[in-house]
Amino acid sequence: MSLLLERSPRLARFVEGALEFLWPARCVGCDEPGTLLCEACAASLPVIDQRYACPHCGAPFGWLVCTNCAEPAPELERVASAFAYEGVAERLVKVYKDDHERRLAPVLAEALRFALENLAASAPEALPSLDAIAFIPATEEAYLRRGFDHMELVARELSKRLDVPVADVLIHHRSGDQRELGGEERAENVRGSFEVAGDVWGSRLLLVDDVITTGASLRESARSLVARGATVPLAASVARVW
Ligand SMILES: [Zn+2]
Numbered sequence: 001m002s003l004l005l006e007r008s009p010r011l012a013r014f015v016e017g018a019l020e021f022l023w024p025a026r027c028v029g030c031d032e033p034g035t036l037l038c039e040a041c042a043a044s045l046p047v048i049d050q051r052y053a054c055p056h057c058g059a060p061f062g063w064l065v066c067t068n069c070a071e072p073a074p075e076l077e078r079v080a081s082a083f084a085y086e087g088v089a090e091r092l093v094k095v096y097k098d099d100h101e102r103r104l105a106p107v108l109a110e111a112l113r114f115a116l117e118n119l120a121a122s123a124p125e126a127l128p129s130l131d132a133i134a135f136i137p138a139t140e141e142a143y144l145r146r147g148f149d150h151m152e153l154v155a156r157e158l159s160k161r162l163d164v165p166v167a168d169v170l171i172h173h174r175s176g177d178q179r180e181l182g183g184e185e186r187a188e189n190v191r192g193s194f195e196v197a198g199d200v201w202g203s204r205l206l207l208v209d210d211v212i213t214t215g216a217s218l219r220e221s222a223r224s225l226v227a228r229g230a231t232v233p234l235a236a237s238v239a240r241v242w
């Protein structure tokens with residue numbers, strides 16, 4: 001076991017959890033056969049230290065409240081991301097979503113659990129009791145392209161691990177391409193793109209997504225859940241763009 005893994009029991013546990021899923025496969029980071037994520041690549045994942053992340057949006061290196069969160073969204077109290085969106089973490093998400101490697105769903109769920117455990121270790125008060133796990137679903141267009149809802153699979157895997165049920169309640173209507181847009185424009189672009197189908201009144205929800213860029217989609221979906229009487233004390237993502 002590498003030195004990094006020996007020094008970090010939580011990361012070691014994440015790797016162990018991820019390595020449970022052995023199939024004839026290749027590592028997403030280095031192509032090594034026999035595993036979807038080898039120990040060396042797992043040890044090189046760019047872990048976000050929750051002690052130094054922005055308490056509102058989970059951005060790394062924020063120390064306290066980051067510059068984007070001068071006015072934090074009231075709908076979403078806390079966000080924790082496992083990794084910075086680069087290197088092996090970026091490959092992990094891309095191979096899962098773009099190459100349709102569904103067997104990575106448990107690995108992404110382990111990453112979410114890893115983020116929550118890190119948050120619990122650095123800020124125990126930030127971990128509320130939860131009634132259900134909601135996820136940002138694929139748009140219909142993306143669903144048809146991939147043949148699966150990538151975050152639904154991850155949410156179901158996480159549900160088994162946390163023993164918290166999944167609330168499959170969000171519908172994601174198409175919004176324009178976000179890639180070329182800045183933060184303000186993204187927020188405008190996603191307005192009204194989520195619909196809640198199901199009763200969430202009074203539920204405390206964990207909201208999960210794969211990658212957070214500006215957090216616009218996350219905040220908008222949280223807003224629609226809160227409008228239907230839920231609270232979203234916590235959101236988690238596998239990776240965070242910074
Ligand atoms: Zn590797």
Ligand SMILES: [Zn+2]
Pocket residue numbers: 054055056057058059062065066067068069
């Ligand atoms: Zn922030």
